[in-house]
Amino acid sequence: MVTEIAKTENNYQAAFRAVRASSPTVPWLELVRGSAMERFEQLGFPAVHNEEWKYTNLAPLAKQEFVPATRPAGVVIDAERFVFPETATAHLVVVNGFFSEELSVKTGLENVIAIDLLSAVADARYNKVARSYLARNAGYHNNGLSALNTAFLQSGVFLWIPRNVKVETPIQVTFLADAGRADSAAFPRLLVVAEENSSATLIENFVSTHDQQYFTNAVAEIVIKDGARLEHYRMQRESSKAFHTSITSAELGRNSSYDTTSINLGGRLSRHDISVVLDHEGAECWVDGLYLAGSDQHTDTHSVIDHQQPHCNSHQLYKGILDGNARAVFNGKIFVREGAQKTDAMQTNKNLLLSPQARVDTKPQLEIYADDVKCAHGAAVGQLDQEELFYLQARGINPELGRSLLTYGFAEEVIEKIKIDSIRAQLDEVVLRQLNTQLE
């Protein structure tokens, strides 16, 4: 096993050297990439003896010889079908990790900088901001996956919302896995900087054009400055054979607000690490999510909400629906650091098991080092309620339809919060797929 992992690393090393030789980025980034590659060589993929990876075994991913994708040359892709209508004038498309100017539409984004991350690092107008925040929150020193993503950082999206700008149109970033070849690896990267008192809505959409095996290793860094607001949706609809690992790290300024909902649907194995650092007073966040997994799917969410300063609120609701022999992991840590008084933190994880073979390992954790705080957390794992099912049946609804309806009702607590109609509709459809009726 060890030798196999080493072999795969060699695979990435070879690709790394090839990129460096053929298309070097800019000197600053080459330094970062080089050091990240070194770090990946030392760390490798996280292994199950690591407490944070106890229930998610990446050995099948490490074993596979994925080939890092290169910048696609003039490919014709119908990316439009992945665009939520609300974002028709503001969608950015990233193919196999590489930003595509041709496939993107930016007419609704006059007041916003939305460009290739590589250009941002190179361009004198943006490089100060880009360089100060890139690889800052999603550091690569302790995390092999982040290191690997950073080592292959050659493109991605830089989204800069200037001070006081309120962006009305939701902005969508579609991360597309395209069938250039099977077994390809992509390293999508997103850096969002929302300046003081700005506000925006961001939709990340992970999708694929094919159903082959591939590997997406994504990193999103989000900086929300004082008084700024960001509403953030993250849809993960990778193919059923895909490996998907992803990191979202957000830092919140004074009196800022971050409202994020992560929907995890696809992938044979998916892992999402989300961390929110509240390191200025008065910040508030909602970190919600829904994971749906069926047979042969494994989905893992690790969340860290870090209250470092007083008077911050965090709310978390994650729900999971598991069918067949699906496996899910939810691990939610809330830290309340010394001095973070008047913290209000609330965390809930609820799971619905639709089959006796499905399993979830849930672990909400609170670590509190301040005394004047309000914190609560809880986790639940259950099946469909037989009395509810009977109630529906007693009104003429057949058991199969009843089960779908109750499952839909369970998910709705997360879905109904979503303010983008077409996302809600898409989710209702996914949840109600077996249900041969439209509800609204």
Added chain:
Amino acid sequence: MLEIRNLHAAINGNEILKGINLTVKKGEIHAIMGPNGSGKSTLAKVLAGHPQYEVTAGEVIYEGKNLLELAPDERAREGVFMAFQYPIEIPGVSNAQFLRLAYNEKRKHLGEEELDPLEFKDLLKERAKVVEMDASFMTRSVNEGFSGGEKKRNEILQMAVLEPKLAVLDETDSGLDIDALRVVAGGVNQLLTPDNAIIVVTHYQRLLNYIVPDYVHVLAGGRIAREGGKELALELESKGYDWITNPNVAGSANLNAAS
């Protein structure tokens, strides 16, 4: 319409119904009364097909069919309706969605066209008038956060939408305030036709002032201990149950209905 013969039913191995006989014809209103724990809700749930109850003997013929052979949802689509003593909350599913699905399931069963959400909205608005139910309840999750009385009213709204042939109303009056009782009972009366029938389970005469029964049955210890006309309810109101359950011991409180 309904014939119950020597019905015995048990839950978790405890026999609760010990030989019920009851015949209900079209156009009739039957009241079932009886002490707490005597098996009234058990009878209602057995008729609705609750899976936890096991029928150990007897039969139930409904419209010429063996009712006990039908699944609960089939019974409902065939026109059997039970208003729950304790209605269930269904989080995340709106009242309107739920009612439309239930309504359409029945339409499909009858070979009729399903109604789309817009068409159904009109129908629902019409039916809601029967129980004077505010439109705001339609977008809320089924029974979630409803007060006790609101849940009961919602049961009768469902009855108004589904138009059952046989409705079993299990203590629909309990939890309703005086005005609500009048409205809901009035609604039930509006729904009564010469072709359907109603069984009301209640503890109180005041409901029977509005929904006047043709027959009153007193259930005690899992059997029908007494039957009569609407006067029987009045008699119970003044005398209690002791004279029926324990006729030899006048004034005895030694009531052991479930044994």
